[in-house]
Amino acid sequence: MAGRWLLPLACLAASLLPAAPSTRRGEVCDCNGMSRQCIFDWQLLRETGNGYRCLGCRGNTEGAHCERCKEGFFRRRERECCLPCHCHPWGSLSTQCDNYGRCSCKPGVMGDKCDRCQPGFEPLSEAGCRRSGQSLQCECDPAGSSGNCRSGRCVCKASAAGERCERCKRHFYNLDARNPMGCSPCFCYGHSATCVSADNHSVHNITSTFQQGAEGWRGVHASSSPAQLQWSPRHRDAFIAARRSEPIYFVAPAKFLGNQQLSYSQTLSFDYRLDRGGLQPSPHDVILEGDGLRVTAPFLPQGEVLPCGVSHTYTFRLDEHPSSKWSPRLNHLEFRRLLGNLTALWIRATFGEYSTGYIDNVTLVSAQPIPGVPAPWVERCECPAAYGGQFCERCAPGYRRDSPGQGPFSICVPCGCQGGGICDPDTGECYSGDENVGSSVSCPFGSYHDPRQPHGCRTCPCGHGQGCSVVPGSEEVTCDHCPPGAAGDNCEYCVDGYFGDPVASQPCQLCQCNGNVEPNAVGNCDRRTGECLKCIHNTTGFYCDRCKDGFFGNPLAPDPADKCRACACNSVGAEPLKCRRDGSCICKPGFEGPNCEESECPACYSQVKAQVDLYLQQLAELELLFSGLQAGGGAQSQELERRMQVAEEMLRTILREALSLQASYRSLEGRVTRMNGQGPSSRSRLGEIKATVERLRSLGSQYERQVQETRQLLERARLDLESSGATLRRVVRAFVCDTLLV
Incomplete structure (x- = not known):
């Protein structure tokens, strides 16, 4: 019980520590009450404007100002104590939890701490929980796994992660089967550790x-x-x-x-x-x-x-x-x-x-940086405020290189121009603001000379990373150096092969059709939505990322021969235009084999099925005829007699087909009787079919005797047929289903 209160008491004690006094004017050793020691850090000063870094953070906190909880700890509200997550090491995806102490669980695992299996799953292991009866065979992503499987868990390459090794670890990108590490580390010239694969190369x-x-x-x-x-x-x-x-x-x-x-x-x-x-x-x-x-x-x-x-x-x-x-x-x-x-x-x-x-x-x-086959090994960095460019290779407006000789590897620091002006990123020379720079100094990239202010530079009214110029003889400013994929005087539309809406702050992105469009064709994708319009290699979908119906394979494979191939399934026994991702066929009921070419049914099944289909069709026609006769009650007697003769002949045809069908039933009954354990139930269903046939024969005799009593016969026949038809359908369907099981 004492251990339960140990962390809150330590947190309370840390929060009562007085803040260390500041030794530099305008700067504070702010440790959020979790430390009383600081050191001065020039790098931190350049990045944040406050150069004091806290030491020995208590209460399970960390950071330059003890401002966040350590990995594996959480706090419900700001400035509260950091409590341990206690995520189960086997059942949770990581040691970190949310602000309510709830952990992220692996598949099949449940509970706030991911410490038990969901119903129908067992047992809890390093691979999580698997469905009861499911094998422990690994299904690892070959790009991120080493090819080994231990206790049902994939063994990942050094920089890959996930239950199936299907993603990159933090600070890595581009999962690649040819990479012995799995993924590449983010470069970003050392200024950022967060990146993704770029889509513009x-x-x-x-x-x-x-x-x-x-x-x-x-x-x-x-x-x-x-x-x-x-x-x-x-x-x-x-x-x-x-x-x-x-x-x-x-x-x-x-x-x-x-x-x-x-x-x-x-x-x-x-x-x-x-x-x-x-x-x-x-x-x-x-x-x-x-x-x-x-x-x-x-x-x-x-x-x-x-x-x-x-x-x-x-x-x-x-x-x-x-x-x-x-x-x-x-x-x-x-x-x-x-x-x-x-x-x-x-x-x-x-x-x-x-x-x-x-x-x-x-x-x-x-x-x-042009449209074509994507190069996912090229990164796009998430840069801090002081940096710009796809790779954080340049200083953002208002910053300059601290060591110009190091080029893009140099850190960027604030310009320090009076009045907040911008400066040359290499020399630090100020261009605007309250500085008097004279008229001979040119404006840096991203700004322009305003004719109305010849001694100053103004920021271009264009998107981030774009330059601009003034049209000679006017005050009109046009954007140039458009970002990849954009074009127009103001970079307002996307070129072919890109999609987006720069006017609506949606930058142009490279169309992602996975190499499944003609490389030199025009109009391969919608310039607004990015939808691929001319898929080839038997692919389809918004990104040409799946196979057409009737084809299988990997639509993302680099070799066209490995993309989508036609399903080799029997047209009679297989579901039309369908097969699984590995090319295996989906068989209709009653068929089996690799291509669904073999029938599971007895030899007489096709005969029974043909007779049943014809019987149901004729029954439906008879029902329609009776409905029409009932609706036209005021018809003349000759027309009524003609219709009754047609109905009589149709009924006799049905009776003849029923007798033929009954003979097929006798043949099937003998086959079923010889099968172990199937005789009683099958004979029972056959008996029901025979009884229905006898009812129809009796109905035909009654119809012949009472043909003059038209209205009474129609009403009685309609009622009998509705009842008989429903029974017949139910029994026939049960019989056909039972035949399939046989």
């Missing part, structure tokens, strides 16, 4: 196929002296021949260099052939240099021998994961810095004296 490969020449590739010795590179017009490749033992390298041209951030987590590949055998790779076969950093990798693992005279494709993943073979090991930010300013790409050509190396089909997978 498409796949773009930087290539050299040597079809027309050397394409700018050069040869360089390891000592940096130039070497001769030759191009073969016959084989359409480049090669270098060695005369000395010193290694010679193929050196990539400018299109492979510069800012290659969009190639992070993608691949560099090339075809390479060596004319000498028995040679082993070195640790420095591929070299990347950039931003003062250098990494190398071998063609093949240590101990293997390079193939002789055979072209082989070598592929290198561009990230810091150990499986990517780069040495030395860089951290995430270092590898991104290297790619952001790539100054050299060397590929080894020769191995020893008199060796010749050949290279072809060099490909660097990258992305570009």
Whole structure:
């Protein structure tokens, strides 16, 4: 019992602590009563305007000002104590709960603390609760799981999460089966850890196929002296021949260099052939240099021998994961810095004296901000107030770089211009406000010279991240540098391949048709709603994300051959235009087999079914005829007699079909009797059918005898037929259902 009061008492004691006094004018060591110690933090001052960070937060709180509860704790109201969530470690999705102490439960689990199974589920395990009788086989997302299953629970890759490993952990994005980590960490130049996959970039490969020449590739010795590179017009490749033992390298041209951030987590590949055998790779076969950093990798693992005279494709993943073979090991930010300013790409050509190396089909997978096949490895960052841009790569208006030499890696701090003006993001020079900057200073991006105020700059009346200019000879301001997908004088509409409504503050977004539309066609999606209008590959849906009726497969597969294929189901035994996601058919009652081509029913079933269908059709026609005769009570006697003759003949036809059907019933009765355990119930139903047939025969005789008593017969026949028809339908349906079960 004493432990129950321990936390509230500690929280109460912490809340009674006096706030530490401020030592800087205008700033307060504000710890919300949960600490009495602070230190001064310049970074915190730049970000928030208050540089005092609290130490030793009590009452299970944390944060620069002890302003929030720790992970696994909650408070019902502001400034109340932080209480433990006590979420069950097996049944809850996380240790965190809501403001009422309620935890988020895994499937099949219930309770405020997720500590028990829902009715019909058992038992509670690390995988939650499963439906009673359900197997413990894992159904893991192959992109995020390691392929293992322990006690019914998927084993996720390092950066994947979820019961099925179907999502990325916090601060990661782009779940990718080819990524050994599962997801990539958010980059954002180190200014944010929250991001998602961008929707405004498409796949773009930087290539050299040597079809027309050397394409700018050069040869360089390891000592940096130039070497001769030759191009073969016959084989359409480049090669270098060695005369000395010193290694010679193929050196990539400018299109492979510069800012290659969009190639992070993608691949560099090339075809390479060596004319000498028995040679082993070195640790420095591929070299990347950039931003003062250098990494190398071998063609093949240590101990293997390079193939002789055979072209082989070598592929290198561009990230810091150990499986990517780069040495030395860089951290995430270092590898991104290297790619952001790539100054050299060397590929080894020769191995020893008199060796010749050949290279072809060099490909660097990258992305570009235009419509096309989506490139989900490109991130879109959620930036703090001081930063702007898709990657938080620039300072927001009113901020400048604290260390301009670091470029986009530099933190952004307030301009400090008098009167609240904006400033140059690199130098900090003020442009507007109360500063007198003179007329020779140009306005920064996002602002313009107002002709009525020649010594100041005004913010563009455009969306965030757009520039503008003044139309010569007028005061009209037009927007330029529209965001991706937008166009018009004021960036007011979306171009083809994008959708949105910039006028209504709905930015243009890339149409998401999952590669299931013609890439070069116009009007693939609605420019307002984003609905895909011209789905191909047998797909359909708002985003062309599901297969048409009668097709199955994965509409999101990159290879068209793996998308939607036709269901191979028997047209007689299978449900029309339907099959499951794996292509298996959905059989009608009475059919089985992979394609529903086999009938479960006895041989006489089709005969019984045909007779029943005809019988019900004729019964319905007779009912309609009687209804018409009753409605036309004032008809002449000849017309009435003719109609009665038609009715009489129809009734006789029904009786003849009933006798034929009765013969089929006798055959079926003998079959049913021979089946174990089925005889009594089936004979009982057959007896009911026979009794109904006898009633119809009796009704026909009565009809013939009393044909002159028209009105009485019609009324009696109508009543009898209503009763007999209802009974017959009920019995026939029960009989057919029973036949299916047989």
